[in-house]
Amino acid sequence: MTTRTRVTLGRREDLGADCANCFGLCCVALAFTRSVDFPVDKDAGDPCANLDPTDGCTIHPRLRSEGFRGCTVFDCSGAGQKVSRHTFAGRSWRDDTATRDAMFAVFPVVRRLHELLRYLDQAITLAHDPRAAAPLTERFDRVRALSDADPDTLLAADVDAEYDAARPLLLDASREARARDARTRDAHTRDAHTRNAGAQHTGSVRAPTSDDRRVGRLRVGPGADLLGADLRRADLRGASLRGALLIGADLTGADLRRCECIGADLRDADLSGADLRGAVYLTQMQVNAARGDARTRLDDGFQRPSHWAA
Structure with missing residues (x-):
C-alpha cells in the first residue's frame, strides 16, 4: 500500500490511491468520452475494455501511448480502496447487481469526501496555533465519519453542503498562512536592507492586502x-x-x-x-x-x- 499521503496522527487514513486494494472502480463506475484524453466512448457502469478479470489494467505501461491519457491523470484520493474494502467489506461489483449499482453510486461520493479531507488535512497543518486548528479538526472528523458511513447514509449525504461549510475555514487558513509567510519574507528583506545599508530601517512590514x-x-x-x-x-x-x-x-x-x-x-x-x-x-x-x-x-x-x- 502506498504511503505517499499517509498522515501518522492515528485518526486519519491514507488519502492516496491504492489500486491493489480496489476492484478497478475508476475503470468501471466512471464514464469517459472520446477526446484527447480517451480514444473511445465508455458509459458509466461499463467495464473498460482494458480491465482484466483480476481488476488490473492490461495496458497500464502504455496508457498514454494508447490514447488513455485521462487514466494517467486521474487520482481517486483513496476512495477506491475505501469503497472496496470498507464500505462494501470486500464485496466486489462482480458479485451481484445490487452491490454493483450501489458501489458505483457510492464511489464518486466518497471520492469527493476524500478530496475534502485532503484539503482539511493540509489546512490543519497550516494553522498557527491549536485554537485556529480546532474548527478545522472538528470539520475533518465530521467528514471522516461521514466517509466511513454505510452506503445508504453516503447516498443520502449532501456533499455540497459539506464543502460549503468547509470553504471559509479552508480559505482563512490559506490566507493567514500566506500572509504570515509574506511578513516573514518582508522581515528578512528589511533585515538584509538594514545590514547592507548600515543604517536603521524604520519602514513597516508589509502584508498583502488583496x-x-x-x-x-x-x-x-x-x-x-x-x-x-x-x-x-x-x-x-x-x-x-x-x-x-x-x-x-x-x-x-x-x-x-x-x-x-x-x-x-x-x-x-x-x-x-x-x-x-x-x-x-x-x-x-x-x-x-x-x-x-x-x-x-x-x-x-x-x-x-x-x-x-x-
Whole structure:
C-alpha cells in the first residue's frame, strides 16, 4: 500500500490511491468520452475494455501511448480502496447487481469526501496555533465519519453542503498562512536592507492586502484567465491561483512556493524547473495533469508522473 499521503496522527487514513486494494472502480463506475484524453466512448457502469478479470489494467505501461491519457491523470484520493474494502467489506461489483449499482453510486461520493479531507488535512497543518486548528479538526472528523458511513447514509449525504461549510475555514487558513509567510519574507528583506545599508530601517512590514497581483500585464489572482500565459520564472510566492485557468501556461522556473492552488486548472501547464514546495491545496491530480521535469520541486508525498521529462 502506498504511503505517499499517509498522515501518522492515528485518526486519519491514507488519502492516496491504492489500486491493489480496489476492484478497478475508476475503470468501471466512471464514464469517459472520446477526446484527447480517451480514444473511445465508455458509459458509466461499463467495464473498460482494458480491465482484466483480476481488476488490473492490461495496458497500464502504455496508457498514454494508447490514447488513455485521462487514466494517467486521474487520482481517486483513496476512495477506491475505501469503497472496496470498507464500505462494501470486500464485496466486489462482480458479485451481484445490487452491490454493483450501489458501489458505483457510492464511489464518486466518497471520492469527493476524500478530496475534502485532503484539503482539511493540509489546512490543519497550516494553522498557527491549536485554537485556529480546532474548527478545522472538528470539520475533518465530521467528514471522516461521514466517509466511513454505510452506503445508504453516503447516498443520502449532501456533499455540497459539506464543502460549503468547509470553504471559509479552508480559505482563512490559506490566507493567514500566506500572509504570515509574506511578513516573514518582508522581515528578512528589511533585515538584509538594514545590514547592507548600515543604517536603521524604520519602514513597516508589509502584508498583502488583496489576493490579486500583477505579473507584467497579467492579473494573477482567484479566477484569473491565464490560458497559455507566459509566466516563466515568475515570482508567485504566496499568490492565490484559486480557480485560475492555467491550461497550457508556461511556468518554467516559476516560484510557486505557498501558492494557493485550490481549483486551479493546470492541464498541460509547463512546470519544468518550477518550485511548488508548500503549495497550498495542490493535489496529485493537478500535478498529473501538468507537464514537468526532474528539476520540478514538489513536497514529499507527491508522486512524480511517469510522463514528465527525465
